[in-house]
Amino acid sequence: xxxxxxxxxxxxxxxxxxxxxxxxxxxxxxxxxxxxxxxxxxxxxxxxxxxxxxxxxxxxxxxxxxxxxxxxxxxxxxxxxxxxxxxxxxxxxxxxxxxxxxxxxxxxxxxxxxxxxxxxxxxxxxxxxxxxxxxxxxxxxxxxxxxxxxxxxxxxxxxxxxxxxxxxxxxxxxxxxxxxxxxxxxxxxxxxxxxxxxxxxxxxxxxxxxxxxxxxxxxxxxxxxxxxxxxxxxxxxxxxxxxxxxxxxxxxxxxxxxxxxxxxxxxxxxxxxxxxxxxxxxxxxxxxxxxxxxxxxxxxxxxxxxxxxxxxx
Amino acid sequence: xxxxxxxxxxxxxxxxxxxxxxxxxxxxxxxxxxxxxxxxxxxxxxxxxxxxxxxxxxxxxxxxxxxxxxxxxxxxxxxxxxxxxxxxxxxxxxxxxxxxxxxxxxxxxxxxxxxxxxxxxxxxxxxxxxxxxxxxxxxxxxxxxxxxxxxxxxxxxxxxxxxxxxxxxxxxxxxxxxxxxxxxxxxxxxxxxxxxxxxxxxxxxxxxxxxxxxxxxxxxxxxxxxxxxxxxxxxxxxxxxxxxxxxxxxxxxxxxxxxxxxxxxxxxxxxxxxxxxxxxxxxxxxxxxxxxxxxxxxxxxxxxxxxxxxxxxxxxxxxxxxxxxxxxxxxxxxxxxxxxxxxxxxxxxxxxxxxxxxxxxxxxxxxxxxxxxxxxxxxxxxxxxxxxxxxxxxxxxxxxxxxxxxxxxxxxxxxxxxxxxxxxxxxxxxxxxxxxxxxxxxxxxxxxxxxxxxxxxxxxxxxxxxxxxxxxxxxxxxxxxxxxxx
Numbered sequence: 149x150x151x152x153x154x155x156x157x158x159x160x161x162x163x164x165x166x167x168x169x170x171x172x173x174x175x176x177x178x179x180x181x182x183x184x185x186x187x188x189x190x191x192x193x194x195x196x197x198x199x200x201x202x203x204x205x206x207x208x209x210x211x212x213x214x215x216x217x218x219x220x221x222x223x224x225x226x227x228x229x230x231x232x233x234x235x236x237x238x239x240x241x242x243x244x245x246x247x248x249x250x251x252x253x254x255x256x257x258x259x260x261x262x263x264x265x266x267x268x269x270x271x272x273x274x275x276x277x278x279x280x281x282x283x284x285x286x287x288x289x290x291x292x293x294x295x296x297x298x299x300x301x302x303x304x305x306x307x308x309x310x311x312x313x314x315x316x317x318x319x320x321x322x323x324x325x326x327x328x329x330x331x332x333x334x335x336x337x338x339x340x341x342x343x344x345x346x347x348x349x350x351x352x353x354x355x356x357x358x359x360x361x362x363x364x365x366x367x368x369x370x371x372x373x374x375x376x377x378x379x380x381x382x383x384x385x386x387x388x389x390x391x392x393x394x395x396x397x398x399x400x401x402x403x404x405x406x407x408x409x410x411x412x413x414x415x416x417x418x419x420x421x422x423x424x425x426x427x428x429x430x431x432x433x434x435x436x437x438x439x440x441x442x443x444x445x446x447x448x449x450x451x452x453x454x455x456x457x458x459x460x461x
Numbered sequence: 462x463x464x465x466x467x468x469x470x471x472x473x474x475x476x477x478x479x480x481x482x483x484x485x486x487x488x489x490x491x492x493x494x495x496x497x498x499x500x501x502x503x504x505x506x507x508x509x510x511x512x513x514x515x516x517x518x519x520x521x522x523x524x525x526x527x528x529x530x531x532x533x534x535x536x537x538x539x540x541x542x543x544x545x546x547x548x549x550x551x552x553x554x555x556x557x558x559x560x561x562x563x564x565x566x567x568x569x570x571x572x573x574x575x576x577x578x579x580x581x582x583x584x585x586x587x588x589x590x591x592x593x594x595x596x597x598x599x600x601x602x603x604x605x606x607x608x609x610x611x612x613x614x615x616x617x618x619x620x621x622x623x624x625x626x627x628x629x630x631x632x633x634x635x636x637x638x639x640x641x642x643x644x645x646x647x648x649x650x651x652x653x654x655x656x657x658x659x660x661x662x663x664x665x666x667x668x669x670x671x672x673x674x675x676x677x678x679x680x681x682x683x684x685x686x687x688x689x690x691x692x693x694x695x696x697x698x699x700x701x702x703x704x705x706x707x708x709x710x711x712x713x714x715x716x717x718x719x720x721x722x723x724x725x726x727x728x729x730x731x732x733x734x735x736x737x738x739x740x741x742x743x744x745x746x747x748x749x750x751x752x753x754x755x756x757x758x759x760x761x762x763x764x765x766x767x768x769x770x771x772x773x774x775x776x777x778x779x780x781x782x783x784x785x786x787x788x789x790x791x792x793x794x795x796x797x798x799x800x801x802x803x804x805x806x807x808x809x810x811x812x813x814x815x816x817x818x819x820x821x822x823x824x825x826x827x828x829x830x831x832x833x834x835x836x837x838x839x840x841x842x843x844x845x846x847x848x849x850x851x852x853x854x855x856x857x858x859x860x861x862x863x864x865x866x867x868x869x870x871x872x873x874x875x876x877x878x879x880x881x882x883x884x885x886x887x888x889x890x891x892x893x894x895x896x897x898x899x900x901x902x903x904x905x906x907x908x909x910x911x912x913x914x915x916x917x918x919x920x921x922x923x924x925x926x927x928x929x930x931x932x933x934x935x936x937x938x939x940x941x942x943x944x945x946x947x
Contacts, residue, residue, distance in 0.1 A: 150719050154732045243521070243695045246704035247714040251520075258521040262534070304732070403733040457732050 149304045153248050155458035156241040157305050158312035160249075160257070163238035165316040167231055167260075168289040170199055173324065173351040174221060175282045180347055181214050192217040194327040199229050215274040222285075223270050231285070235264045250299040253292070260288045307398045311453075314392035319446055321385050324351055325375050326439045334436045336368045345371045352383040372427055372435065385442070389422045399457070407456040414452060418445045464506065465499040467890045471883060478623045478880040479892055480544065490545045490941055497655045498542070503888055509541050509651040510885060516647050522639075524698050538934030539644060540884040541651055544895060544916040548662070551912055551940045554625055557809030558615055558901050559908045560799060565630060565786050566903065567802040569609035572785060573600050583801050584794045591869045592791065593839050594633075594784020596747060598754050602771050605678045606905045609780040612671070613901045614638070614915075617809070619880035626812050626877065628896060629792060632783040634744050637915040637935075638900045639702035642667060642709075644937040645913070660942040662912035667900065668709035670911070671742075674904035675710070678776035679739045687736055689713045689729065691720070691743040693761045703744050717745070722765030725772040740776045747781050789838040789872050790816060813875060818868040826873040830857050833873045835864065848925065850876055879925055882936065884918060894919045896927050897938065912940040 173195050181191050192211040196202060199221050202210065210217050222231045239261040246254050263269075263285065272281050300306055328348040332338045345367050349355035354374060361378075362370040378384045396415050400408040422442065430438045473484055481491045498506070517523065517536040524535055546554075571578050572589060579586045589595050614635025616628040645664055648656055672688075679686040692703040694716050707714035719729050720738065728735035743750065749759040751766040769775045785791065793814040796807045815822040815833075826833050830849045837845030847860045864871045881892035899914035916936040917927035927933040 149732050150713065150715060151730050151732055152716065152719050240695065243700070243704070245714075246521075247707035247712075251708070254521065255519055259519060262518065265534075308732075399732075405732070405734060 149248075149308075151458050153245050153305070154308045155454070156245045157248065157308045158458075160238050160241040160245070161309040161312035162316040163234045163241070164257075164289065164292055165313045166320065167234050167238070168286070168293075169317070169320040169324070169351075170195070170221070170231060170234070171282060171286045171289060172353060173198070174218065175279070175286060176347045176350040178214070178218065178279060178282060193331075194324065195221055197327055198323050200227050201229070215278075218273050218278060219270055222273060223264070232264050235261050248305055250295075252295050252299045256288070256292050256295045260285075260292065263288055304399070304402060307395045307402075311392055311395040311399065314388045314395065315446060315450065317383060317388040318385055318392060319443060321352065321375060321383055321388060322439045322443050322446075324348060325372070326436065326443075329372070329435060332368070336372075338368070339365075340367060342367055348375070354381055354383060357381055369427065376422070377426060385422050389419045393419045403457065405456065407452075411449075411452060411456055414445075414449050418442070418449060421445075463499065463503070464501045467503070467506075468495060468499055471890045472892065474881070474892060476621055477878050477892070478619055478621050480619070480880050480882045480895075490547050490943060493655060493659050494542065494545070497652065506541070506885055507888070513539055513541055513647050513651055516650060517643070520643075522643055522701050524701075537640065537929055538918075538920055539647065540886075540893075540918055540920075540934055540936045541648075542883050542885055542890070543648060543652070543937040543939045544882045544897075545939045545941055546897075548912075548940055548942045550625070551662075553808065554617065554897075554899065555910050555912075557625070557627075557807070558613075558899060558910060560803065560805060560808050561615065561627065561630070561795060562610060562613055562901055562903060562908055564795065564799040564802045565613075565632060566607070566609055568798045569780070569783060569786050570607050571802075573602070573782060578798065578801060581801075583797050584791070588790060588794075588869075589785060592785050592788045594747070594782070594788060596782035596785070598767060599771075599780075599782045603773065604780050605680060605776055608903050608905070609783055610786070611674060611678075611778045611780075611903055613903070614898045615901065617897045617899070618812075618877060619895075619897075620877050621880075623880075625809055625897075627792075627795070627809050628812065629789065630787040630795065631898075632787040633779060634746065635898070635900070636699045636702055636744075637898060637917075638667060639705040640935050641900065641913055641915040641938070643705070644915075644935060648937040659939065662940040662942065664911045664913040667902075667911045668706060670902050670904075670909050671706070672710040672712070674902055675712070675740050675742055675778060677905050678778065680773060680776070681737070681739055683739070686739040687713070687729070688740040688742070689715045689720075689738055691715055691717065691741050691745055693717075693745050693749070697744075699744065706742075712742070717759075717761045717763050720763045720766075722763055722769050725765075725769045725774055727763065727766065727769045727775045738775060740778065742778045747784065750777075750781065784839075789814075789836050790869065793872070812877060815873045816868075817864045817871040817873065822873075823864065823868065827861060830861070832875055834876050835860050835871055835873045838870050838872055844930070846926070848876065876925070879919075879927075882916070882918070884920070884934075884936075886920070891922070893922075894925050894927065895936070913938045 177192050177195050193207065196207045196211055196217060210220060220227055224230050225232055227233065239257050242249060242254055242257040269281065272278065332340060346355055348371065349358050352375060358371065358374055361374065374381055374384065376385045379386050381387060393415060400412055471482060473479065473482060481487060487495050514536055517539065522536060524537065568578065578584050579589060610632045612635060614631040614637065616631065617625045618628045619625050642665060675688050676686065690703055690707045690712055692700060692714055694700070704714060713729065715729055721728055721730065727738040727741070729738055745761050748755045750762040751764060752759045752762055753764050754767045770777055793811065793816060796811055799805055799807045815826050817823050817826070833849040835847040847856060849857065879894040879896060882895050883890040884893045895916050895918050897914050897916055899910050901908055901910045916938040918934045918936055919925055919927045920934045921932055
């Protein structure tokens with residue numbers, strides 16, 4: 149496989165996974181924005197912090213204005229991490245590898261691109277249709293996942309796509325978790341009711357699973373347990389690392405070039421940092437640092453991986 | 462309004478060959494369309510029209526117009542009424558193109574080797590020497606099977622006498638074949654019954670034929686040859702076509718930065734290391750292919766490519782240097798080439814062409830500027846063209862000055878009223894001028910032309926310029942076997 153193609157497939161899926169994570173968080177934030185009375189309301193703050201590079205003062209202003217926040221995150225091209233920009237990049241990557249992805253996958257990415265570029269979209273986001281728009285966009289992400297899964301051949305391309313997808317998922321889960329625990333200063337004794345955690349869980353599509361699995365009231369602890377270490381929860385760090393590692397091993401086994409051993413060691417070390425850990429080992433003040441290390445090392449790994457497999461220009 | 466009324470209101474213009482209708486009635490080959498469309502309402506037709514647009518849009522068959530830092534996606538205009546050519550007409554076209562290509566291939570082999578045609582004064586040496594696309598760097602290079610033009614998109618027009626004429630020979634990187642194929646796919650969706658019942662010849666084996674030809678150029682002894690399509694990248698206006706062809710042939714789509722040359726062999730950079738490339742179907746112009754030989758500022762090509770080509774370690778399709786054969790001034794000598802190399806009379810005639818460096822011809826043209834079209838010899842895509850019947854006096858004067866300053870760079874031809882076909886525009890059927898570009902493939906086993914081609918339409922009323930860069934659109938083109946002969 150051409151290095152450029154591998155690069156594009158990897159990033160196509162990173163961007164699509166990011167779009168998916170962003171939209172789920174936005175939907176939750178949007179619905180919760182109607183509950184103004186809620187104490188300790190989190191609304192737009194996490195989304196603005198994660199998906200924009202605005203200063204704290206700017207976030208302070210924007211988080212009170214639902215429409216402005218939504219438009220800035222979704223359609224504003226000044227925000228280099230807006231959905232519109234991300235999807236445009238995803239589509240550019242897909243366009244560059246059109247012969248390597250199936251027609252169905254291409255048409256879905258293209259459809260998503262036209263959806264987010266629809267001229268009427270910013271206006272719709274300012275009215276009661278906003279939720280309809282967000283739902284349509286989420287639906288488009290879901291379709292992308294399904295179409296990719298049911299049409300793309302397994303093999304090298306598939307491995308790069310999924311490595312991209314699951315490293316992005318690791319990062320998103322770490323970011324989301326960090327943002328929500330930061331709000332309570334990573335203090336596990338500062339007990340929050342389930343309404344607070346519901347937004348994080350909904351943004352990670354794990355609320356129902358949580359209700360099924362946990363009956364005691366120790367929410368701060370339970371939520372962390374689920375999003376970090378639940379091996380059956382598809383957006384937990386544990387699960388995402390397992391999957392990412394599997395695809396990485398496939399890649400290094402089929403493309404044994406110089407540096408792959410180093411790559412295996414770097415990711416293996418990071419994976420075991422998640423796999424062989426629990427909340428007792430991390431300790432409650434340690435969660436902030438723990439998530440920070442994971443994010444930093446994942447980014448370092450991404451750079452190393454790019455140097456080894458994507459150096460073509 | 463019903464379809465029937467649309468046909469009744471279709472005008473007859475004297476002195477222009479309309480392909481659907483003569484002075485009295487609808488031509489036989491268009492009767493099936495007439496029968497189908499006249500039963501539909503205008504709303505039905507407009508629905509089909511918007512369905513066609515959606516199909517192009519959703520597949521990303523678009524080009525991007527940049528304004529205010531934002532790209533706006535546009536589709537190439539497509540007219541839903543197919544253009545019909547009978548199989549008898551087609552056989553004539555087919556044999557004419559085959560003959561012409563045979564001669565042009567022989568000409569290219571000759572001009573880059575022995576140059577007999579110059580020595581015998583059939584083609585003037587000065588004409589070739591002054592041709593900007595005559596490429597000295599490839600002199601003496603042996604190409605596989607002596608094929609220079611693997612893919613040709615020769616443009617034909619139909620004059621007011623109903624005859625087909627050769628308008629120009631595109632022998633470098635002719636584009637548009639994906640539109641020919643996609644137009645048919647769209648027609649299958651909008652007129653399924655009509656298509657099924659009309660005995661339309663199939664065109665969709667084009668990528669397979671091309672792929673077979675590319676494989677035949679591999680010289681390395683290998684089970685698993687590497688064939689690639691070299692694209693300038695996704696910002697090229699024909700990028701959709703490049704991805705389309707790569708996908709349909711199952712070959713790698715590469716950019717210049719994906720390739721490198723080492724020890725006179727071409728490799729592509731893969732995640733598992735370097736892999737040797739055998740055949741390059743390039744959609745990058747000659748001058749950008751190798752910065753060490755041609756334009757040093759080109760980032761689209763591969764440094765050292767020419768050394769691998771010269772050594773015979775890689776085949777390049779189409780061959781380099783073909784521009785000398787489709788130069789607009791050399792065009793006038795193609796009938797002489799056919800006579801010289803094949804000892805045959807041309808089956809498809811040229812349009813009379815006046816060489817501006819020839820004083821008598823130039824004066825004749827200057828005296829009849831209003832009836833002439835002046836073309837720059839090394840331009841294409843409808844650029845560098847002055848239509849005498851629509852240009853202003855100032856434009857004509859400027860054209861004359863430009864010609865006098867550099868006569869070799871211009872030719873002139875009498876303006877031919879291209880034939881018209883019906884198009885659905887503004888809720889009416891209106892006649893619009895068209896040309897025809899069939900795609901011919903030359904391989905070691907001969908020349909194949911899939912029965913069809915790209916019909917380009919000048920969508921502006923009265924316009925004779927069909928190029929997509931100048932507001933042209935396209936149509937599906939049917940080669941129809943008529944029941945009971947003609």
